[in-house]
Amino acid sequence: MRMKNLFKSLCDKAQNIVITTHIQPDADGIGSEIALCLALREIGKNAICVNEEPLLERYKYLDPIDCVISYSDYIAQEKEGKATVDLFIVADTNSLARIGAKVQSLVPNTKNLLFIDHHPAPKELEAIHCIDTTMAATGELVGSLIEALGVSFTKEMGYALYTAILIDTSSFRYPTVTGNTHRLIAKLMDTGVEPPQAYNKIYGTKKITYMQLLGRVLSSTSSTADGRVAWLSLTEESLEKFDVDTEDTHGLVNHLLILDNVKVACMFRQIGSAVKISFRSAGDIDVGVMAQALGGGGHDHSAATVTEGQIEDVIEKTVRKLELMLDQK
Ligand SMILES: [Mn+2]
Incomplete structure (x- = not known):
């Protein structure tokens, strides 16, 4: 209620x-x-979305009337870029550093700043923003805020929010998905959203090379003897060889969640001299805390960290630490 009123x-x-x-x-x-x-x-508000970079082609269908423009286009439009912004809303992060250096420069000309987010945040931020970590997606929170305005969902809002929730829950499989999530989904579907369309537009655009990379990556799957920790690894070399966007690799780790007995799934990716580690939980294990213990952070069910080192080394050390942490549960 506090957030809706705010x-x-x-x-x-x-x-x-x-x-x-x-x-x-x-x-x-x-x-x-x-x-x-x-x-x-x-x-009746004069609202616009300004992103650091233009929307990637693959997301443009979510924006049929071009609500989203890049910072450069915004500045060109506003001439001086000095127009006072009465309210500056940041969605899906609660860190200004994460919105990009150019867009950040708009903040000083802003009367009010509001984060709308579902990632863990410092207590002092949570108290004065719309931050709710129990939400399956920022899209779910936005849905409830739109209702608080007394606005009825349109089909365009429906596809935008349905897709937001679909993606952030890896198709409704995470423990953050609640009855409320599905009650909102029902309302979005009532606007005319069709699940096969929504699913295929966001997931069904892969190239043959993606499948080839997927084959390579999945065949690298390993696990501890008891199967509690499973992982796969990805090299820069295979990304280049199969010409696949990094963005397309984010979901790869989810494939491990259907393994029998798996508690924690990981993906290791060498990036220069560092290794990025993504964690997913298959259920009740809080991988956010585990990632934090390893210098990173994230949600209970999905988190990440980056560490210096060579991938084989990092895998060995990380798996050992994860096993220790699981033993303490
Ligand atoms: Mn999100």
């Missing part, structure tokens, strides 16, 4: 509203900002 009163007072999301945005960030923008326009 959101509503900030929107009531504002006319010029800029919305953004994190850099390298995913469908949750993009879907959330677009739905918010459409809803705010419905109630």
Whole structure:
């Protein structure tokens, strides 16, 4: 209730509203900002989404009326770039550093700043923003905030929010998915959202080379003897060989979650002299805490960290630590 009131009163007072999301945005960030923008326009606000970079081609279908523009286009449009922004909304992150250096420069000309997010945040931020870590996606939170404005969902908002939630829950499989999530999904479907369409537009655009990479990566699957920890690894060389975007690799680790007995799934990727480790939980294990213990962070069910070293070494050390942590559960 507090968040709905806060959101509503900030929107009531504002006319010029800029919305953004994190850099390298995913469908949750993009879907959330677009739905918010459409809803705010419905109630007569001058709302626009300004991202650090233009939307990637593959996401453009989520933005049929071009709500999202790049920072450069925004500045060109605003001439001096000095227009006062009454309300600056950041969706799907609670860190200004994550919205990009260019977009960050808009913040000083802003009367009010509001984070709408579902990632863990410092207590002092949680108290004065719309941050709810129990939400399956920022899109779910945005759905409830749009309802608080008294705006009815349109089909465009429907696709944006449905896709946000679909992506962030890896197709409704995470423990963050609740009855409320599905009650919102039902309302979005009532606007005309068709699940096969929504699914195929976001997932069904892969190239043959993606399948070849997938084959290579999945055949690298290993696990501890008891199967509790399973992992796969990805090299820069195979990314180049199969010409696959890094973005397309984010979901690869999810394939491990269907292994029998698996508690924690990991993906290791060498990036220069460092290794990025992504963690997924198959259920009740909090991988956010584990990632934190290894210098990173994230959600209970999905988290990551980066560590210096060579991939074989990092795999060995990390798996050993994960086993220790699992033993203490
Ligand atoms: Mn998200």
